[in-house]
Amino acid sequence: MTADVLIVGAGPAGIGVAAALRRIGVEATVLDRFRVGASFRHWPEDMRLITPSFTGNQFGLVDLNAVTPDTSPALSLLEEHPTGAQYADYLEMVAELEDLDVRTGVEVTDVTAGAEDDLLAHTTDGAAWPARTVVWAAGELQYPRTNGFPGAERCVPTVGIERWDSHPGDDVVIIGGYESGIDAAVHLVRRGRRVTVLDRDRPWEVVDADPSRTLSPYTHGRLREAHETGQLQLLGDVAVSAVTPAGTHGYVVHTACGESFGADGPPLLATGFDGSLELVRDRFKFDEHGRVVVTEEADESTVLPGLFLAGPSLAHREAIFCFVYKFRQRFGVVARGVGRRLDRDIEPLEALREPGFLLDDLSCCDDCAC
Numbered sequence: 001m002t003a004d005v006l007i008v009g010a011g012p013a014g015i016g017v018a019a020a021l022r023r024i025g026v027e028a029t030v031l032d033r034f035r036v037g038a039s040f041r042h043w044p045e046d047m048r049l050i051t052p053s054f055t056g057n058q059f060g061l062v063d064l065n066a067v068t069p070d071t072s073p074a075l076s077l078l079e080e081h082p083t084g085a086q087y088a089d090y091l092e093m094v095a096e097l098e099d100l101d102v103r104t105g106v107e108v109t110d111v112t113a114g115a116e117d118d119l120l121a122h123t124t125d126g127a128a129w130p131a132r133t134v135v136w137a138a139g140e141l142q143y144p145r146t147n148g149f150p151g152a153e154r155c156v157p158t159v160g161i162e163r164w165d166s167h168p169g170d171d172v173v174i175i176g177g178y179e180s181g182i183d184a185a186v187h188l189v190r191r192g193r194r195v196t197v198l199d200r201d202r203p204w205e206v207v208d209a210d211p212s213r214t215l216s217p218y219t220h221g222r223l224r225e226a227h228e229t230g231q232l233q234l235l236g237d238v239a240v241s242a243v244t245p246a247g248t249h250g251y252v253v254h255t256a257c258g259e260s261f262g263a264d265g266p267p268l269l270a271t272g273f274d275g276s277l278e279l280v281r282d283r284f285k286f287d288e289h290g291r292v293v294v295t296e297e298a299d300e301s302t303v304l305p306g307l308f309l310a311g312p313s314l315a316h317r318e319a320i321f322c323f324v325y326k327f328r329q330r331f332g333v334v335a336r337g338v339g340r341r342l343d344r345d346i347e348p349l350e351a352l353r354e355p356g357f358l359l360d361d362l363s364c365c366d367d368c369a370c
């Protein structure tokens, strides 16, 4: 049977869009290769959300980490900065509350045009799921960038570490000094390790009105605490050129300017994400900066009509939507685009405008001060 909507990914983007679609009576089928909130369940056990949760909903300020206007992780979890596992619990609660149809253990490898105007979502078991529309919400976290320089495959992506205690060595080198890298550094310094963070820029010095371009206040606070121990070294303007093994368990991180840094265990990689869009790269257009191009009206592919995008890869004009509180502003826009394709009454989605889940005037993104 042809589904009205398939959503690929049961993270905050997939669950949020599915919940928005319920408002217009559309029942999406959500496919996930693991389970609801899987990316967050893979976080190191004490990694926490950097955006704070707070019970502001009743006063018109929806909890920054909520994926529907009437839920709040702060209220459900009684935490300001939930751990990944706690936030996954919250997402599962929303999926239950909204009675969403989530199919787990289904990994989508591509989306292609099917018969007439339909689409086909292809899965690893060779099946093809027919659908009138597909929302790509498979995120970035499960697809870290691991090929930036020779020897990168010897490093361990920070998001794949289960427990900081289990990372070996007294001297740790972290490549990449933005949120993930600094988060790892803070946790390792707290455990008494000597940590060197290398970055081609100096992200810890950037001050910008857009939190997607600067460390969060939460992380700055923790960074100051780590600095005070004397165990942390932040080195900017350093381009890593290779990582080679040394001795039985050691590694050497080489840089373009000829310096090298020794580590007792595999260096940690915090150099960003290729993202799941790599899987469906040919189904979208990308601009000269490598940012995905989708329609402003509906976040729909300009290459494969009926394929929509939700989540942190979204970009429009000067704005990047890489936090939940940013990309959720387009849930109503995607739901509206899907609803139009399915010939549904989309009026009920207007209720998403005031709480900030239906941002369709992107003129503020021309000179984004977010």
Ligand SMILES: Cc1cc2nc3c(=O)[nH]c(=O)nc-3n(C[C@H](O)[C@H](O)[C@H](O)COP(=O)(O)OP(=O)(O)OC[C@H]3O[C@@H](n4cnc5c(N)ncnc54)[C@H](O)[C@@H]3O)c2cc1C
Pocket (backbone or CB within 6 Å): 008, 009, 010, 011, 012, 013, 014, 031, 032, 033, 034, 035, 036, 037, 038, 039, 040, 048, 049, 050, 051, 106, 107, 108, 109, 137, 138, 139, 140, 141, 142, 159, 179, 180, 183, 276, 279, 310, 311, 312, 322, 323, 324, 325
């Ligand atoms: C250190 C760190 C801290 C962060 N802190 C915050 C924060 O405080 N606040 C915030 O808003 N954001 C934060 N983020 C970013 C946040 O993780 C992302 O914004 C969020 O995960 C994006 O949601 P998503 O639903 O698009 O993707 P995901 O949460 O990654 O969900 C994607 C889902 O798709 C599934 N999937 C993947 N590929 C496939 C496939 N091929 N087929 C089927 N299913 C698939 C996965 O199993 C997963 O369940 C942080 C990121 C990092 C690295």
